[in-house]
Amino acid sequence: MALSISTSCIIPDLQSHLGFLHHDGQHHSSGGSNILHLQNAPKSPRSLSFLLSVRASEVKPHTAVQSKGRASVSVTAAVRHLTGSVIRAHGLRFAVVAARFNEIVTKQLLEGALGTFKNYSVQDEDIDVVWVPGSFEIGVVAERLGKSGKYHAILCIGAVIRGDTTHYDAVANSAASGVLSAGLNSGVPCIFGVLTCDNMDQALNRAGGKSGNKGAEAALTAIEMASLFEHHLK
Numbered sequence: 332m333a334l335s336i337s338t339s340c341i342i343p344d345l346q347s348h349l350g351f352l353h354h355d356g357q358h359h360s361s362g363g364s365n366i367l368h369l370q371n372a373p374k375s376p377r378s379l380s381f382l383l384s385v386r387a388s389e390v391k392p393h394t395a396v397q398s399k400g401r402a403s404v405s406v407t408a409a410v411r412h413l414t415g416s417v418i419r420a421h422g423l424r425f426a427v428v429a430a431r432f433n434e435i436v437t438k439q440l441l442e443g444a445l446g447t448f449k450n451y452s453v454q455d456e457d458i459d460v461v462w463v464p465g466s467f468e469i470g471v472v473a474e475r476l477g478k479s480g481k482y483h484a485i486l487c488i489g490a491v492i493r494g495d496t497t498h499y500d501a502v503a504n505s506a507a508s509g510v511l512s513a514g515l516n517s518g519v520p521c522i523f524g525v526l527t528c529d530n531m532d533q534a535l536n537r538a539g540g541k542s543g544n545k546g547a548e549a550a551l552t553a554i555e556m557a558s559l560f561e562h563h564l565k
C-alpha cells in the first residue's frame with residue numbers, strides 16, 4: 332500500500348504510536364485503512380501532540396524525513412519521468428535498413444523517414460542507409476549495425492504484401508521478430524517500420540498516401556528512442 336505524507340512532524344517515539352483511522356473515524360492500533368494518522372501519546376514530555384494526516388491512497392517513493400531541531404520536514408522526492416526528446420536529435424546517428432522488395436513502396440517510406448530526420452535536425456552525415464533484398468533480411472543486418480556501436484538507433488523499413496500463399500505470414504512474422512531480436516541482442520533501439528498489408532493499395536496509402544507515411548512516423552520514433560537511450564539511460 333502506498334502512503335504519501337502531506338505534512339510531517341515525526342518524533343522518534345512516535346513509531347510506537349502508529350495508528351490508523353478507519354473510514355469509520357475510529358482510531359485503531361493496526362489494520363489497513365485509507366488514512367494513516369500518526370498521533371503521539373500526549374503525556375510524553377518529549378512529544379508534541381499533533382496529528383499527521385497521511386493519505387493512504389498514495390506514497391511517493393524515497394520519502395525522507397529531515398530533522399531540524401524539534402521540527403521535522405518530510406521531503407518526498409518527486410517521481411522522475413524519463414522521456415526521449417525529439418528536439419535533441421543533433422549529433423545522434425542513425426542507420427536505416429531498407430528492403431528493396433516492393434521498392435515502389437519502400438522508396439517512399441524511406442523518403443518520408445529522411446524528411447523527418449531533416450526536419451528534426453539530424454545531419455545527413457549522421458545517417459547511413461543499408462539496402463537488403465527483402466524484409467526477411469532486415470533483422471540480421473539491423474543486429475549487426477546495432478552491435479557496431481556506431482548508431483544511436485536503427486530504423487527498419489520494408490513492405491510485406493500478401494500474395495496467394497501463406498508466405499506472407501512467414502515473411503511478416505520473421506521481419507517483426509528479427510527487428511525485435513536485433514534490438515534486444517544489440518541493446519540499440521531497432522524501430523519496426525515494416526508495412527504488413529493485404530494489398531498494394533493499403534501499402535501505398537501508408538507510404539505517403541491518405542494514411543500518411545509510416546516511414547516518417549517510424550523515424551520520429553527512432554529519434555525519441557535514440558534520445559531516451561543517449562540522454563537518460565546511459
Ligand SMILES: Nc1c(NC[C@H](O)[C@H](O)[C@H](O)CO)[nH]c(=O)[nH]c1=O
Nearest residue numbers: 430432464465466467489490491492
Ligand atoms: N514477399 C515479400 C518479400 N519476400 C522476400 C523475403 O523478404 C526474402 O527476401 C526472401 O524470402 C529471401 O530470404 N519480402 C518483402 O519485403 N516483402 C514481400 O512482400
Ligand SMILES: CC(=O)[C@@H](O)COP(=O)(O)O
Nearest residue numbers: 492493494495496498499
Ligand atoms: C509476402 C510474400 O512473400 C508474397 O508477396 C509472396 O506472394 P505469393 O504468396 O503469391 O507467393
